[in-house]
Amino acid sequence: MQAILETDKLTKFFGGLEAVSSLDMAVYRGDIVGLIGPNGSGKTTVINMVSGHIRPTSGRVLFKGQDITALPPHLITRLGVGRTFQLNVLFNGMTVLQNAMMGQYVGAQMGDWEDIIPTRLTRKKEVAVQERAMGILESLGLSEFKDLDVRRTPHGVKRLVSIALALGSSPEIVLFDEPLGGMNAEEIDKTIGFLHGLRGKGTTILIIEHNMRAVMQICDRLVVLNYGAKIAEGSPEEIAEDADVIQAYLGSKHTIT
Amino acid sequence: METGKAVKGVAIAGLLAIMFLLPLLGLGRLYIYVLSLIFIWSIVVSSLRLLMLAGLLAFSIVGFMEIGAYATSLSMLKAGLPYWLGLLIGGVLGGIVALVIGKPILRLQSVYFFLVNLAFAEIISQVVIRWEKLTGGHGGIGGIKRPPGFESDVAMYYLILVFAVLILFVLYRLHIGRFSKILYGIRVAEPLEKSIGIDVAGYKLKCFVIICVFSALAGGLYAPLVQFINPASFSTGLMFYLIAYVVVGGQMIYAGPIVGTAVMRLLSTQLTKGIVYEPIIFGAVLILFSLLAPEGIAGAGITLSRKLQLWGANGLRWVSRG
Numbered sequence: 001m002q003a004i005l006e007t008d009k010l011t012k013f014f015g016g017l018e019a020v021s022s023l024d025m026a027v028y029r030g031d032i033v034g035l036i037g038p039n040g041s042g043k044t045t046v047i048n049m050v051s052g053h054i055r056p057t058s059g060r061v062l063f064k065g066q067d068i069t070a071l072p073p074h075l076i077t078r079l080g081v082g083r084t085f086q087l088n089v090l091f092n093g094m095t096v097l098q099n100a101m102m103g104q105y106v107g108a109q110m111g112d113w114e115d116i117i118p119t120r121l122t123r124k125k126e127v128a129v130q131e132r133a134m135g136i137l138e139s140l141g142l143s144e145f146k147d148l149d150v151r152r153t154p155h156g157v158k159r160l161v162s163i164a165l166a167l168g169s170s171p172e173i174v175l176f177d178e179p180l181g182g183m184n185a186e187e188i189d190k191t192i193g194f195l196h197g198l199r200g201k202g203t204t205i206l207i208i209e210h211n212m213r214a215v216m217q218i219c220d221r222l223v224v225l226n227y228g229a230k231i232a233e234g235s236p237e238e239i240a241e242d243a244d245v246i247q248a249y250l251g252s253k254h255t256i257t
Numbered sequence: 258m259e260t261g262k263a264v265k266g267v268a269i270a271g272l273l274a275i276m277f278l279l280p281l282l283g284l285g286r287l288y289i290y291v292l293s294l295i296f297i298w299s300i301v302v303s304s305l306r307l308l309m310l311a312g313l314l315a316f317s318i319v320g321f322m323e324i325g326a327y328a329t330s331l332s333m334l335k336a337g338l339p340y341w342l343g344l345l346i347g348g349v350l351g352g353i354v355a356l357v358i359g360k361p362i363l364r365l366q367s368v369y370f371f372l373v374n375l376a377f378a379e380i381i382s383q384v385v386i387r388w389e390k391l392t393g394g395h396g397g398i399g400g401i402k403r404p405p406g407f408e409s410d411v412a413m414y415y416l417i418l419v420f421a422v423l424i425l426f427v428l429y430r431l432h433i434g435r436f437s438k439i440l441y442g443i444r445v446a447e448p449l450e451k452s453i454g455i456d457v458a459g460y461k462l463k464c465f466v467i468i469c470v471f472s473a474l475a476g477g478l479y480a481p482l483v484q485f486i487n488p489a490s491f492s493t494g495l496m497f498y499l500i501a502y503v504v505v506g507g508q509m510i511y512a513g514p515i516v517g518t519a520v521m522r523l524l525s526t527q528l529t530k531g532i533v534y535e536p537i538i539f540g541a542v543l544i545l546f547s548l549l550a551p552e553g554i555a556g557a558g559i560t561l562s563r564k565l566q567l568w569g570a571n572g573l574r575w576v577s578r579g
Contacts, residue, residue: 092445
């Protein structure tokens with residue numbers, strides 16, 4: 001079976017520091033794969049390279065067999081790779097709904113001429129953009145926040161809005177960078193439920209997350225990084241008992257619960 | 258919301274009607290001329306504002322105005338082409354130059370972009386100055402003819418008004434729609450915008466080319482109005498005047514820079530009998546606005562109207578309670 005996303009000896013040097021070292025990783029369609037590791041182990045750098053936001057020093061990224069290593073971020077997104085950001089990077093100053101609508105503009109194929117001279121079709125596209133954005137907000141339970149400036153919403157809502165933005169382009173695979181970071185228990189449960197539902201609709205998920213309980217609960221497979229190198233790969237159960245992983249996270253003589 | 262829209266529509270229609278009727282109401286020649294200039298500068302500052310939404314200050318548009326003005330004038334004087342064709346050549350040339358230089362310079366961020374723009378405008382001026390045979394150098398070009406049928410100041414006023422209305426309409430459409438949201442998104446969260454599939458570099462370039470073409474056209478309208486151009490007409494000092502217009506008017510809303518341009522030009526026509534005091538007054542006004550109304554006339558107007566509404570609502574509450 002061909003992997004939907006593959007990295008081939010993916011390497012990134014920041015100056016003399018090898019942030020990611022010769023990473024081979026494969027993600028198969030419909031899976032939820034967790035990318036875990038201690039702080040500074042290179043997880044976000046991997047996502048940044050896959051989504052085209054930084055260029056690898058060497059190695060390749062393949063999406064459905066196609067080499068996307070040298071493509072700019074917006075083209076990678078248009079091929080079907082969505083992503084979220086670790087920090088709350090949002091369109092501050094716009095409402096929650098406007099944020100969600102931004103995510104829809106590319107898919108709606110609205111031409112720039114239509115901004116100047118709208119046609120009947122333009123109005124239809126605008127309505128469709130708004131409806132789809134509302135649909136995504138509803139599925140994330142954000143309808144009640146839709147008219148708030150996104151800056152004024154609680155942290156958990158911001159995290160969800162960033163998911164709404166990533167889903168705007170109807171991606172086949174989404175790279176989540178710590179989607180649960182800073183959420184309370186209730187929000188975490190809701191978000192996990194949402195991610196399950198997303199996978200149920202056929203979306204593949206690669207997720208970076210520090211919340212181990214959540215990772216163990218939702219991931220089919222885990223890839224563990226330490227100092228930029230892959231130290232283990234397997235099912236959550238296998239990883240929980242992997243001696244190298246325990247060593248990397250906690251030092252010796254501990255188990256992950 | 259709907260009534261607000263209607264009020265706005267009526268206000269704009271009313272303003273347009275007044276603009277079209279002013280010459281018929283016996284407005285003096287001086288003010289016809291000053292208003293024509295205000296229309297031209299309105300095109301330029303509104304263009305400047307569009308790219309400012311993306312956080313980029315493109316001072317080079319003064320250089321593009323120069324390109325437009327010289328291309329139009331030289332097409333008429335040296336090649337004997339009709340004005341309209343000259344104007345078209347100016348616009349197209351502005352667009353081509355913007356396309357060529359836009360790609361490399363738009364990769365720069367904020368301050369660096371600003372400085373390169375400053376340098377580019379200076380390069381255009383230097384080219385004009387050194388290419389004396391063609392451009393007349395420092396001496397400039399005189400005797401620029403107005404297009405047939407538009408020889409009078411009033412006719413030029415109408416010509417420029419029509420162009421300004423068309424261009425400002427296009428800029429307004431870009432302002433209220435998706436285009437300006439995308440530009441704003443570049444300023445607040447460029448990586449996020451790329452990640453949702455938007456071609457950020459492409460939009461910056463499109464925006465830059467659009468505003469440069471409009472500025473070149475503004476230059477092409479300026480030349481026959483004034484009938485004499487030289488490099489000093491498009492100096493670095495002019496750029497700071499433009500910034501003063503934007504600051505005084507406020508960049509928060511679309512009409513801000515236009516209001517600023519109108520107020521400052523009318524003020525300087527009214528107050529300064531000689532050119533000597535103009536910079537002093539400009540400087541003072543600029544400092545006052547930066548201190549007292551950093552969001553400009555338009556921003557202050559909005560704040561005031563909100564406060565009035567609030568007071569109004571509170572007043573009603575008091576009355577109903579009493």
